[in-house]
Amino acid sequence: MNDSYGVRHLQKHIWENHAFSHIFNADFLGFALMVIAGVALLTFVLVYGMVAVWAERKVAGHIQDRLGPMRVGWHGWLQSLADGVKLMLKEDIIPTMADKPLFILAPPLVFLAAFTAYAVLPFSSRAQLADLDIGVLYITAVTSLGVVGIIMAGWASNSKWPLYGAMRSAALVVSYGVPLGLSMLPVLMLSGSLSLQEIVGNQGGGILHWNLFQAFPFMPLAFLVFFISSLAETNRVPFDIAEAESELVGGYHTEYSGINFSLFFIAEYSAMLLSCGVAATLFLGGYLPPAFRTLGMMGLPRLLAWLALGLFLLWRFTSFWERRQFSEALFFAVLTLAGLLLWRTFPHLFWFLTKTGVLFLVMLWLRWTLPRLRIDQMMYMCWKVLTPLAFVNLFGTSLWWMWAN
Secondary structure, X not given: OEOOOHHHHHHHHHHHHOHHHHHOOHHHHHHHHHHHHHHHHHHHHHHHHHHHHHHHHHHHHHHOOOOOOOOOOHHHOOHHHHHHHHHHHOOOOOOOOOOHHHHHHHHHHHHHHHHHHHHHOOOOOOOOOOEOOOHHHHHHHHHOOHHHHHHHHHHHOOOHXXXXXXXXXXXXXXXXXXXXXXXXXXXXXXXXXXXXXXHHHOOOOOHHHOHHHOOOOHHHHHHHHHHHHHHHHOOXXXXXXXXXXXXXXXXXXXXXXXXXXXXXXXXHHHHHHHHHHHHHHHHOOOOOOOOHHHHOHHHHHHHHHHHHHHHHHHHHHHHHHHOOOHHHHHHHHHHHHHHXXXXXXXXXXXXXXXXXXXXXXXXXXXXXOOOOOOHHHHHHHHHHHHHHXXXXXXXXXXXXXXXXX
């Protein structure tokens, strides 16, 4: 573990620079800081889950030329909170013939599999619980436990539809884990490390130093394979056959209700954010800014970036004014100012959330654009398209690395 980042660095800083901390044992201080950071991270994930549900409904509404939730709060922003209260108050029904211990244990296990991986995700150079030397390996290990919880849920429900969904999910995770792992190997080869902080640090120096733009065309192809495999790993369209409503009612969580039902959805959105965060870390420079000035050309790229932002804001406010949507314009102005304040105050966190948010919106966009694949089509894409492509890409990256070094 690297003490230069995360909670261990904070513990060392407090212990060396603040005498009052010596009233505690050093190990107790580290434990207390870890608990506080863990609670803060859990709060962020839970709040993000509610916002993600609202965002998915609004994105779906605009893509389908409708408004989405509008009545509970401004533009329905309290709808997710209302749904959460409803699910917590609903009766938690357990089928009579279900395996009760496994039935109850499955939802928390699925959620923990996604949540524990956040421990090594670098939101910034300091906002990280722990910088493990095997960070990438840790993420792939703990996230694979999610399928265990899904199989437990399907088996414990004692119903054929949840069991079918659980088996499909197991097939997806096991199969697409192969191209997913192969797509990360080129990044590890270029970085020479499994530490996520070191991987981000090796991409410093501007946008052209991001892994996505290295070893062309091998790294862009690795990013594409990684992103497609991440869709399958998180059961997102077009790979949501594990919970296909049209033939399986709801898949592995059909028999669940109340708060246990909501845990599956929080786990899914947590896994989506994690996948997008890992993709941004491995390929898009993580929390590092684009630094357009490094492109040269008399600062033209940076000027064009600011001009594009200005034109976008002008277009949005013009459309609000034409439609007499003054409350929307006010909300958008406050949101823009909050984003600029975050950018000035915590630039690393701003850029990480921006890159992750863009990838997350792409996932939402794909759900309402692509049709669901059949199980044979998904297996064909995994074993006959993505896996051979990942192997060829790995071989090409190896040759490029040998030539470059």
